[in-house]
Amino acid sequence: MDHLTSSEELFLRYCDENGIDVQRVPAGDEPTPDFLLGIGGVEVACEVKQIEPNDVDKQILEPPEDDARASGILVPNRFRNKLKNISRQLRRASLQGRPTLLVIVDITDLKLHAVHRNVIEAMFGEESVRITRFRDGSTNVSRPYFGGNRRMTPDHNTSVSVVAVLEEVARSRLRLRTYHNRFARCPLSPTVFAGLPVERRLQPDQTKVRL
DSSP states (O other): OOOOHHHHHHHHHHHHHHOOEEEOOOOSSSSOOOOEEEEEEEEEEEEEEEEOOOOOHHHHHHHSSOOOOOOOOOOOTTTTTTTTTTHHHHHHHHTTTOOOOEEEEOOOOSSSTTSSSHHHHHHOOEEEEOOOETTSSEEEEEOOOOOOOSSSSBBBBBBBBBEEEEEEGGGGGGGEEEEETOSSSSSSGGGTTSSEEEEEOOOOOOOOOOO
């Protein structure tokens, strides 16, 4: 087997611990998924990506030069970037009627980039409000809605059936947190995950999403 990333190794451990059939897909001339899975009696194409520490992450964790100090920093949504162009690896499988799974692992020390809010905003858009100002000086603020910078639409990333975050929980146990893409060309039934350590955060037919 060729070189594995740390996230791929972690995912293979998850598969081994839970009896999931997994086969590495050899790289070809065209983009291919990383693995083929046999899960719940269904063959699933799987791509694994990781969020690595960048300069900002490293700077936050550097020890202070003097006494301990507290500081605040805006953590940008880096999860969104992991959903760019991912359909290239999964498109052929989807067109052949095979459901797909995109697994993302946050390998940074902060573990802030794959939190629920970031996943939802990356998939469906940034939380926004519409402010209307009237001539009499009054203001109306709309209820929050999902605005721009979305990665999942009826025309984009339809090859992705499920986005999943692989994370370590208590006692180093591994768990998948799943988000079904309601725009998927080939949906994946939640029943395939029955009996597995999976936290289901978004179902295939769910239209109302909470951050």
